[in-house]
Amino acid sequence: DSGVTQTPKHLITATGQRVTLRCSPRSGDLSVYWYQQSLDQGLQFLIQYYNGEERAKGNILERFSAQQFPDLHSELNLSSLELGDSALYFCASSVSGLNEKLFFGSGTQLSVL
Amino acid sequence: DQQVKQNSPSLSVQEGRISILNCDYTNSMFDYFLWYKKYPAEGPTFLISISSIKDKNEDGRFTVFLNKSAKHLSLHIVPSQPGDSAVYFCAASSGTQGGSEKLVFGKGTKLTVNP
Numbered sequence: 673d674s675g676v677t678q679t680p681k682h683l684i685t686a687t688g689q690r691v692t693l694r695c696s697p698r699s700g701d702l703s704v705y706w707y708q709q710s711l712d713q714g715l716q717f718l719i720q721y722y723n724g725e726e727r728a729k730g731n732i733l734e735r736f737s738a739q740q741f742p743d744l745h746s747e748l749n750l751s752s753l754e755l756g757d758s759a760l761y762f763c764a765s766s767v768s769g770l771n772e773k774l775f776f777g778s779g780t781q782l783s784v785l
Numbered sequence: 786d787q788q789v790k791q792n793s794p795s796l797s798v799q800e801g802r803i804s805i806l807n808c809d810y811t812n813s814m815f816d817y818f819l820w821y822k823k824y825p826a827e828g829p830t831f832l833i834s835i836s837s838i839k840d841k842n843e844d845g846r847f848t849v850f851l852n853k854s855a856k857h858l859s860l861h862i863v864p865s866q867p868g869d870s871a872v873y874f875c876a877a878s879s880g881t882q883g884g885s886e887k888l889v890f891g892k893g894t895k896l897t898v899n900p
Contacts, residue, residue, distance in 0.1 A: 778827050
């Protein structure tokens, strides 16, 4: 158990809909990351937050947004969903976000039908 | 543009033998490398890492070798055990550019260790 909690584990929705994925980092970790893993793809970095502030953006679509709340949990919002958004979404956390290993949650499997 | 490449999607070895997983990178700014292991229905878990100031790091049955001139690293598992069967991801970051947000992953190699 990594200590990172992601909910829900599975999500099935339709095109055009909006969903919210939730992540609770390990106790004491201030930095949260979101990654997307599509079929046959590696883990694609989406966005990083540190102590409530956005620190870095990767290949995140404009239809996607995220935030980190004062209690350090994070939410990833995906809107106007398309079939191609079907993927495994991972959240990870680390203490400071400075060149250190990440601890991953078990992921949310999103299926857009 | 894939900066971290794992050219072998899968690898099969016999229990007790050595498993060698390979990874190539293109970005010469990468200076910190990690291997993650992933079981089905679980998130990746950290396995071992190496800084660019070293060429070898060992942790029990796992050893990572770094060849900076070739921009190549490898993970050796000796002896391999059936419980090692998983997908292995190579990852790299450029710490000088600050932060784990620069962690770039390969597509993974699925290792199967046969009893």
